[in-house]
Amino acid sequence: MLSSSHSRLRVPALLVFSVLAAAGMPHGAEAQDPAPGAQAASAVDASAAALHALFDAHSAWSEREYGYTRVDGRRRAGDRLPSNTPEAWSRRAAYWADTLAKLDAIPVDGLSREDRINLEVFRATIAADHENAVRRTWEAPFNSDTFFWAGFAPRQPWHDESEWRNYIGRLRDLPRLFGEHIDNMERGLARGWSVPRATLDNRDTTIEPYTLEGAGNPLLDAFDAIPSSLPEPVRARLREEGRQVVLEQVVPAYRRLLSYMRGEYLPRTRTTIAASALPDGAAFYRTQIREYVTRDMEPREIHELGLAEVARISAEMREVMARAGFEGSFEEFLAYLRSDPKFYARTPRELLATAAWVAKKVDGQLKHVLGTLPRYRYTILPVADDIAPTYTAGRGGLDACWFNTWDLPSRPLYNLPALVLHECSPGHSLQAALALEAPERPEFRSSTYFSGYGEGWALYTEWLGTRMGIYETPYEDFGRLTFEMWRAARLVIDTGIHEFGWSREQAIEYLADHTALARHDIVNEVDRYISWPGQALSYYIGYRTIRDLRAEAERELGAGFDQKAFHDTILRLGSVPLPVLEEEVRAFISSAKEQASRAG
Template identity: 70%
Template sequence: MSLRLTLSIAAVLALPPHLVYAQTASQPMPATAVEPAAGASASAADLALRALYEREWAWRQQEFAREKIDGRWQASSRLPSVAPDDWERRAAYWTQVLEALDAIDPAQLSPAERVNAAVFRAMVEADHSAATWRTWEAPFNSDSFFWSYFNPNQPYAREADWDRLLGRLRDLPGYFDQQIANMERGLERGWSVPRASIEGRDRTLEPYTRTDAGNPFLATFDAIPASVPEPRRSQLREEGRRLVLERLVPAYTTLLAFLREEYLPRTRTTIAASELPEGRAFYRSQIREYVTRDMDPREIHAIGLAEVERISAEMREVMARAGFEGSFEEFLQFLRTDPQFYARSSRELLANASYVAKKVDGQLKHAFNILPRYRFTIIPVPDDIAPIYTSGRGGLDACLFNTYDLPSRPLYNLPALVVHECAPGHSFQAALALEAPARPDFRQQTYFSGYGEGWGLYTEWLGTSMGIYETPYEDFGRLTFEMWRAARLVIDTGLHEYGWSREQAIDYLASHTALARHDVVTEVDRYISWPGQALSYYLGYRTLRDLRAEAERELGPRFDQRPFHDTVLALGSVPLPVLESEVRAFIAAQKAAPAP
């Protein structure tokens, strides 16, 4: 899962720099559009485009407090300013950038730069749209919070990283003050997060208001490793503890009081995006951002209904294969309540996830020619966010699995979750991107949800040919996940276009999947507070399945899934229309090549 279509300006403000870096690293970075060969002359259009995106990128890094460290763009030692004047200035700048981009003739660009131009345009359009809609006046949702993730999941090994962390934390009180002021502005014009979708999210702040060992920041500074030599290690620990107690605890306490006493009581009681100012137009802008196509919500709703019906038939076939003789509803209840399907400890759940990940390792060579060297680890979701966090999330360095409320974490869903989040899903994508040939820097930070999450869902399906699902129950878990994404098309558009109630959406998802009730509620609240994002998964998946079917049809017995997959991943994160055109170019080249 990702935060926005592009991990750029809007995302930077949705989350603090630490999570932005973690999410950036967790997403696929592009690698196919090759740079011109040494000595090749670039056209005037190519040079103009490069100058434009390089200039915008340098400006962006300064705006959002990032610097290049060990070859990767990461959070610097300060936090960005998020005041209204900053957003107005940014919106004006992006208007100028888009005007300059419009002046460049795409027909005069080289193939590599044509892809770069399409990616750059979609990235800037999304950021410009978010700035002009003033989404920064509601800077969190039920899934992601601007106040979380400043605390690193694992201790830094180097002194410089601790110094940068201290710098960001010094800026945190002022950053929170700006966010509070922005939320006040949103409330005044009726632009807020729906109250029903964020009940209880304020509790994620509570650990950070503590002054004892239960404060996650204090635990972090107590865990500075020996790789930071003394006496600097002790100095950092004491400096960090003093900063936490004197500045961070008061800042989190002030924010918590604001949310509970001012914000939550005044948030809107409606749930549809259409109920926001100019809400129908806003919802369509969100569809364009996350799907990277102009699609009518009613068209998407119809696609969802058809796919739900198709997957329902497959689920009943698997239920019969499992030998269950009751009704579908009884089968769902059996899956949700039988102890055989649930881990008895956090370690057991993590061990099962690790087993699946290692089993995948043995199959990767049959599905890919190019394998990354970088390795990920498997860790639990941090305790402070686990109660409202999704089941799992994968990144470059780690796959996180939620061990909170184990009776809501069925093991039959775990194989599909592992292949999606770890390998050959997001961690695999991110590692390949890290080792990819050099590309423009802005391409290394751009994330299109349709591409990235579409690939994640595609890998769940790919697991059927990799021998990942060992029992009918695990195959049913895979179909539950596929149904979950297809049902999103119905639910998201139902909520924001057709006026569905929250309970109507919960009942629809619960009746069509074996997801635990906890996950069902968490997911529906996410769709309510994050309109459009949930549409990207299945529409991206469908695009990839359609392209594979086209390649198989066109190439016949010459089709080999390994170069097909390599092409998709080497291309990197791009809008879906670009994915289609580039994969079709691959198919044409394969078709024209002499038979081996």
């Protein structure tokens, strides 16, 4: 049984009657009185029907609300962008509140195991959406890492004319969207809700490429990359229409946005950095912990866990330093790793080629760690130039892994094995492909993402690389430990900033003292933690959850432990809250023990 407050609900008889009636079941004097067993079965069927009716209604609502379309059965962005007016957010908040009330009215005691997981996933997602809507987080619609004005240009060109036409439609809608965001940002400034000023250095420069009227504007460049699989007359029409929309409507909108950001918004943003400084900030920070960690944890508990893990990893890093034969101090070793040219690519292509080589090494080992592999394939691409200066070292998704080739002296090659494992495979890209190809489930399950699960799994795969033979040198293993330390230090830094009054400089120095990350990356990362409270906590807590579950499985199953079955159990679930993950893995352990006992 799932660890859920829902499973403890006791529903009044009148409510059960209403659920049955909604499912079209007979009632009143004309209905025969079924046997008790049939009554129970009918109630279970009605609960499942009511739950799936909510899922279906939500899918239809989402398509209307956000303007999705469908291509080859998958949701894609349509020809318009979602509304961001206060009225739209109020409408969404009311819908989510109503959905939560309907969920809590469904008796769950008789639901199947799969439907209980469906319910847990759905409820956690809707609850987080509702919480953010009522707190009006949309009045600060970007952070130091992610911008509402970026990401409109396709990462890879479409091969379907309808997708290009939808793209042009979205571009026409950009001026309206930007105007709504500006209005919302003004409302946020008026109540002290803004992005912290300290995290916004040079973020306005990411708007500049979109103000160009020629080459270098990503939105214009996209129309020069229409593939030859489309007939030339079609390509010509799309280029002409697209360029006209960009030059006449989109470029002026970006210029207005840039003027507003520099002249109005940035000078008036808050000078504090802690989430606790926001309206009702202490409570808000705890809601962010709940959203990203998917369990209730106090900041003090997280901070102390971080301190303990930093100390443990520090000792292991020194052991690897000794294995590398370095005879100086730890600080000198970090300086050596940050400065010796042999650790750095000379060209962007060299960095991307190294990442691709690591990815193929991983491919050769997957059959030893996973029982089920996806058919869907990802590619490797450089991070787009317009966002690269403030972007992370890499990021992975269903279609691609992106590696940052900007400022190569800050991109050490010894970090790439861990980064490829995390972002590409068996981390995010493989995980997303398996979710896409999972057995038939309610649609939301294939696109739901819980950071504790997803980032926890991806960080776990960095450690799993030690079992796959991916790290070939002590330096690469140190790169892995640097990444593990980076995530453990986040527990200390995120809570330090948002709960315990740490300064930005204190956080930067703490991360610099404990990792071999380049200074540029360290500053970007700290600014991300400041402007995105709670998100950074999910990685290490999710990772420790999976490592602890593996240790439990190895202890309970002994020689019968099969890591392929263990990993398949995790990945087959798709993204779920961590308590659900724990319960399902423990059910796997119990089942494996029972099978071993029968076989013995």
